[in-house]
Amino acid sequence: MAFIIRSFICNKIIQCANGFPIGGKGTRPAELLSFIKICPRRSPTIEYIFEFGDKKKNKCIQKNPLHMSSAPKIIEKFLPDDYVKSVFLDNNLKPPKIKFKVNNEKVVEEVINIVCERPNSFWKSSALLSSIPRQNIIVEYSSPNIAKPFHMGHLRSTIIGNFIGNLCSAVGHDVTRINYLGDWGKQFGLLKYAFDKRSMSEKDLESNPIKTLYELYVDVCREAEVSQDVHLKANEIFTLMEKGDENHLKDWKLFRDLSIKSFEKTFRRLNVNFDEYHGESMYKLEHSSLIIKNMEEKCLLKDLPDGRKVFIFNEKSSVVTIMKSDGSTLYITRDIAAAIDRFKKYKFDKMYYIVDNSQHDHFLSLKRILKALGYNWSDYIEYVNFGRILGMSTRKGQVVFLDDVLNEAKELTLETGDTGARLQYSHCRLVRLEENCGMSYNHNANLKSLLEPEAIDLI
């Protein structure tokens, strides 16, 4: 609720600064808002500080239109009022800052009135929020790989991405939530090879498709470790798939449909939604060929003696393979195509990719390549990374299944006391009590008595 006071202080500072050099002229309250901060509570009075612009300091402060030289004038002209009891320069702070001591009673009254009037939307009137320009935002999160179980890394991406999506919508941005499935690549050649070799059919997948497909994948990876032949066959199958071979694609589609069904069950359980399901399979050879042509025209690719086409990444001349020697495409090529496609379609102002740390270099390359291709919007791409869950490898079969984790978490919350579930339960009970007691908030209540540190903290 600090925003009421902050905007109030801003307006007054601008009034006071009017007419002398740095402040005043055309400065809008919104420009000053972020420089006003609430102090950690040390005294019973709520205090705010104003930080001055400093050329040498961080960018944010550099943008501050008010400089230290304005301080004495502001203090002199700032007359105490209903909201602010006193204003002074605190020289104990390094560098010194203006301190505003606030009238607690007035703030408590304002806060309680606003919350009572608009209990579900009061926070939206924050001046800080209204100064944010509305944007078109894409959040890509979760993005599990089909035919494999949804694992903890995907769970983190799902939770963080969903949260970012909610936050962006809440402040009024247009948000498109995309789940970009890992549904293409050599692993589907491997899987299809194993599926055929064991003469399997749709029937074998009926009872537990993900588990069956996953076991098959772990099995064939083991086989591939000792047999070059398996690799060759899998590559061959995947190359055929890229060329549109219907027989292979029919089974791939079956794996994909069954996987999505199972993921959706998990998303329902987590109360997570997506606007669109995309996938790597949307960006096959024809997209990649265009990108490769474009990169070649701009002299961004180098042909290696082994037949690969690579992008020379940086000064240290590390390379990123854009096309394999057998002509098939790669994860990065598909991501380049997907980003270009999304910009065409959504004209985003910001696109967030929520993916674990292990893909740091991948996203760095993605941004660099897009920039080298002349797409300046690559600056709008934000890679939101998070710590990787160590010791898991889908290829080796070392994963913790998400459904097992959720089941265990459910049991634990039911058993133990001090948990989120318990908190929700207590909240429900309190709401019920409030509903049943037949009393409502008394607008004439004497708010002076709300002086406990806990009450002030809450406000």
Ligand SMILES: NC(=[NH2+])NCCC[C@H](N)C(=O)O
């Ligand atoms: N656009 C992207 N590359 N998103 C992340 C995809 C994550 C990938 N499917 C994985 O599980 O590792």
